[in-house]
Amino acid sequence: MQNAGIAELGLDWRYTAAEVRPEQLREAIAGAQAMHYIGINLTVPHKLLALDMVDVLDESASEWGAVNTILFEGQDDNGDWRALRDFETAPHQLRSHGFNTDADGITQSLREDLGMEVRGENVLLLGAGGAGRVAALKLAATGVRQLHIVNRTASKAEAIAHEIRTRFPAVEIAVGYPDGTDTEMDLVLNCTSLGLAAGDALPLDIGAFSLNKTRAVYDMIYQPAETPLLAAARAAGCQTANGLGMLLHQGAKSLEIWSGQTVPLDVMRAALKEAVHGR
Ligand SMILES: NC(=O)c1ccc[n+]([C@@H]2O[C@H](COP(=O)([O-])OP(=O)(O)OC[C@H]3O[C@@H](n4cnc5c(N)ncnc54)[C@H](OP(=O)(O)O)[C@@H]3O)[C@@H](O)[C@H]2O)c1
Known part of the structure; x- marks a missing residue:
């Protein structure tokens, strides 16, 4: 679903899965940030743990008390924080920004x-x-x-x-x-x-x-x-x-946060159906 959406948006990104032990979640987030990942999704049991591990919480995450999406941001020359996708060279100051798209x-x-x-x-x-x-x-x-x-x-x-x-x-x-x-x-x-x-x-x-x-x-x-x-x-x-529609919409919202663009929902829906149900 995500890779289909990413391809349709013409972005040179890849969405991959990684298994992380809860006791290493903090290191995993820091590692992804240090490698200038655009962002990450988190699933059970990491959504609650991550509340205390990200640098900034969006209202969506503080309101629902869980983080399922992280956007990595860098500080520009004016001191403003912007998504890493906006930088041509890696910024020195980085931070993690937690969101919730499940609700x-x-x-x-x-x-x-x-x-x-x-x-x-x-x-x-x-x-x-x-x-x-x-x-x-x-x-x-x-x-x-x-x-x-x-x-x-x-x-x-x-x-x-x-x-x-x-x-x-x-x-x-x-x-x-x-x-x-x-x-x-x-x-x-x-x-x-x-x-x-x-x-x-x-x-x-x-x-x-x-x-x-x-x-x-x-x-x-x-x-x-x-x-x-x-x-x-x-x-x-x-x-x-x-629950397929719920899965689709939380994922589409994550891609919207990472890309800053309107996402191709129909392409993502078709890819999700194909992946989950083979049609
Ligand atoms: N469609 C989507 O995008 C999406 C997103 C998130 C979750 N889900 C689905 O939603 C479900 C719950 O996920 P979750 O993250 O909330 O899991 P969770 O935190 O582990 O909660 C599991 C829930 O199921 C109940 N339960 C488990 N086994 C039971 C049993 N044998 N008898 C009666 N109740 C039982 C638990 O009751 P107790 O509190 O008594 O243990 C609890 O209410 C899962 O099936 C998950 O796949 C779907």
């Missing part, structure tokens, strides 16, 4: 794949790990009306609910399934990892909440393309979408 990826994909604006909607969110936390906060910031959070470890859902009550008091937030058999939700959003492995249980207790009572189901998992939850939702007549 916007979620709402953009909900809009594009399910036609859902989130504002004023009622959402049942499953999971309270890293992705669940960012999704819950982003939905709250976007003006969700009711948000129910269900998680195996209830204390993690409680901690997110507490943060939302403090930061977004207009949101009706609850931990657990909606009460009553007639409570309808606009969206069930799976942010657990249940569905990744064959034979996983459903992330939703259908005794506690029936899929007939929701309009749409979004699963952050994109491999398999149709998880058992999405298959059950389709059978129940719900609109469905998997």
Whole structure:
């Protein structure tokens, strides 16, 4: 996806993957900076650790409490910090600038794949790990009306609910399934990892909440393309979408930060589909 976008933009860059142990993350970031990398993406478990390791945090990273994108910058002769892509010779002073593009990826994909604006909607969110936390906060910031959070470890859902009550008091937030058999939700959003492995249980207790009572189901998992939850939702007549759109949009936003250009979304989408699903 990134290399297809980079090629389409005519940039002489390469996107590569590297495995880094958490205890060496600081050295890895410093090493990439010293080698004048344009930037890096970070994934689990580095997104939280990097908060304390970058020199400057963009509002997107401080707001959601995680860094998934770093832009390396240099200081020009006027003392201004600019992306390394703008320098012809390597600047002496360098710094790392941390961003988060995951949160916007979620709402953009909900809009594009399910036609859902989130504002004023009622959402049942499953999971309270890293992705669940960012999704819950982003939905709250976007003006969700009711948000129910269900998680195996209830204390993690409680901690997110507490943060939302403090930061977004207009949101009706609850931990657990909606009460009553007639409570309808606009969206069930799976942010657990249940569905990744064959034979996983459903992330939703259908005794506690029936899929007939929701309009749409979004699963952050994109491999398999149709998880058992999405298959059950389709059978129940719900609109469905998997997490490929979220992956696309967070990556596209990263490339936009690195390149400073509007990115070729269709080219990136096609490359991502080809890479993940072979079509
Ligand atoms: N589409 C995308 O771009 C994108 C981006 C990020 C993540 N994701 C996907 O989102 C999912 C969560 O990622 P994450 O980063 O939030 O992971 P994480 O921090 O490890 O959280 C995992 C979540 O799944 C729950 N869970 C795991 N095993 C379970 C089980 N056996 N029974 C019940 N609940 C279980 C955990 O519950 P406990 O808290 O009780 O452990 C927690 O809520 C993954 O599938 C990941 O691939 C997709």
